[in-house]
Amino acid sequence: MTSVFDRLVGQQAVVDELSAAARSAVGASAALDDADGGAESMFGDAVPAPRNSMTHAWLFTGPPGSGRSVAAQCFAAALQCEIATGAPGSEVGCGRCHACATVMAGTHGDVRRIVPEGLTISVKLIRETVQIASRRPGVGRWQIVLIEDADRLTEQAANALLKVVEEPPSRTVILLCAPSVDPEDISVTLRSRCRHVPLTMPGVDSIAEVLVGDGIDAERARWAASVSGGHVGRARRLATDESARSERNQALGLARAATNxxxxxxxxxxxxxxxxxxxxxxxxxxxxxxxxxxxxxxxxGGTGKGAGGAMRGTAGxxxxxxxxxxxxxxxxxxxxxxxxxxxxxxxxxxxxxxxxxxxxxxxxxxxxxxxxxxxxxxxxxxxxxxxxxxxxxxxxxxxxxxxxxxxxxxxxxxxxxxxx
Structure with a gap:
């Protein structure tokens, strides 16, 4: 893999836009260094900014499997990439440097990724995350907050996030992922403050190529790509997991069962x-x-003096x-x-x-x-x-x-x- 963006399947226009913005971000970061990290964001309003420039808030949309969260994570890696120079056409998001590797592994100290495991994203979690991300970066160029499934933000959480998006700290970048720009998925006000990056479903050929590259038999890769609905992860699971194929057959069998x-x-x-x-x-x-x-x-499991009572008061x-x-x-x-x-x-x-x-x-x-x-x-x-x-x-x-x-x-x- 020569770039983190190689993970995006069939999204060349998006890759070009994000790569150009990441190069622009190198210059923005240098300007902030010269200004000693001024309190105000230098990006201004995200909406009228040129498509190839950097801005502080981004919204990635697309149906499940289109790669919206992958695109956001790759962009975060490109923003922190240690070898990026900002020169037109130069490499960005190399995938080889320490910053790229840690962002993609989810261990970078200045990238906070919120992946909701429950039904909603709480206001408490957003406030805690934003408070930390509003500080100066510790090891990278930017403090980045990446929120997957932003459509699960509660109303209070969305409002708390909106305050930061409207008045962003100079070194903070917000990346949101949602199915669409529909008001049911993302609030109109929050959407209006973000640069919108729409992703489309990759084609069968592109998905099959990725699966073959993973070592999957070409015929099975083609079949899985054709029945996955454009979802790369689903295609990979169907190609490699018998239980996934069984679950699909069970679901499709319901059509006949319902007639009796x-x-x-x-x-x-x-x-x-x-x-x-x-x-x-x-x-x-x-x-x-x-x-x-x-x-x-x-x-x-501790030993020594006081270990016996270590678990007292932890029931909550x-x-x-x-x-x-x-x-x-x-x-x-x-x-x-x-x-x-x-x-x-x-x-x-x-x-x-x-x-x-x-x-x-x-x-x-x-x-x-x-x-x-x-x-x-x-x-x-x-x-x-x-x-x-x-x-x-x-x-x-x-x-x-x-x-x-x-x-x-x-x-x-x-x-x-x-x-x-």
Missing amino acids: ESTAYGAAEALVKTAENSAKAISAVLDEAETEEMRTALGA FLKDMERQQKSRRTRLQRDVLDRALVDLAALFRDAVVASYAAPVAAMHPDHSEQTLRMAGFASPEKLLRCVEAVLACREALDVNVKPKFAVDAMVADVATALRR
């Missing part, structure tokens, strides 16, 4: 159970490591951690279930496309025979109602409806739509 009352609700229950088990398996590994680390930090800390772990487990279950629902909606969509023989690429090309049968079984209008039922289920999960109730309601709606 004797199988519909059993299939729905099995889908929810699979998501629950997957979330538990992932959480178990994370929880065990976190719990052991916390207990060690609080003095468990452990309970807080258990609540956070439970919230993460809930989020994981919903994420796994949502992925299954996206696959199912895409299958009904493919059936609609097949009904009209439209020259549009299928989302599940390996299930073309099934979609042709679906197109022969139900009219396009009925299939569209099935798509709407799946999307309504996703919305219900998003507002905390219990998965069993949401999926059962979806199955009932699909069955009703197909009977009409």
Whole structure:
């Protein structure tokens, strides 16, 4: 790998823009050094600034799998890159220097990355992070805050962040990642203060090339890329993990099961159970490591004088951690279930496309025979109602409806739509 930006698949326009901005940032950093790090940001308003210049707040948007968080992390590495000179066309984000390596590994002292594990990002976390990031950098050029899934910011957290974006410290850069610029994903005011970097879904060829580069068989890489919906991480998992392929088949099988009352609700229950088990398996590994680390930090297992009472008064800390772990487990279950629902909606969509023989690429090309049968079984209008039922289920999960109730309601709606 010759550059951190090599991790971005099919996003050359974004790479060019971020590389140019990172080179511009070298000059901005030098100017701040000459001014002895003045209190005011030298970037000014982000909106009218040229696209190839540096600014203090950025918003990366794109659908899941487009690489928005990868783009933000690569940009953070490029801003801290030790060999960057700022000369036009010069290398930036080399991927070889200590700064690039530590940013990409998540261990750089001046880059704080917030990855929400629960349902929301709290105002307390934002305030604590921003307070630290408002100081002068310790080892790099900038203090950088990278917030993944910024659409999970609570209203209070968004307001706390807005204050910093409106009056940024001279050495602080804010990088936000969200699905879109829709007000439901990011507040209008916060979005208006950020430079917007939209990412698109990479093509099948680009994804397959990456997987082959990872050592995956070319035929399997091509298949995984074609059914991943443009999601590089999903494609990699489908190509390497049998359980991921099994979960996908289970989700797609729900379309047939929903047509028969004797199988519909059993299939729905099995889908929810699979998501629950997957979330538990992932959480178990994370929880065990976190719990052991916390207990060690609080003095468990120590020897010597006073070691016996080291854990007294720590029950509150452990309970807080258990609540956070439970919230993460809930989020994981919903994420796994949502992925299954996206696959199912895409299958009904493919059936609609097949009904009209439209020259549009299928989302599940390996299930073309099934979609042709679906197109022969139900009219396009009925299939569209099935798509709407799946999307309504996703919305219900998003507002905390219990998965069993949401999926059962979806199955009932699909069955009703197909009977009409």
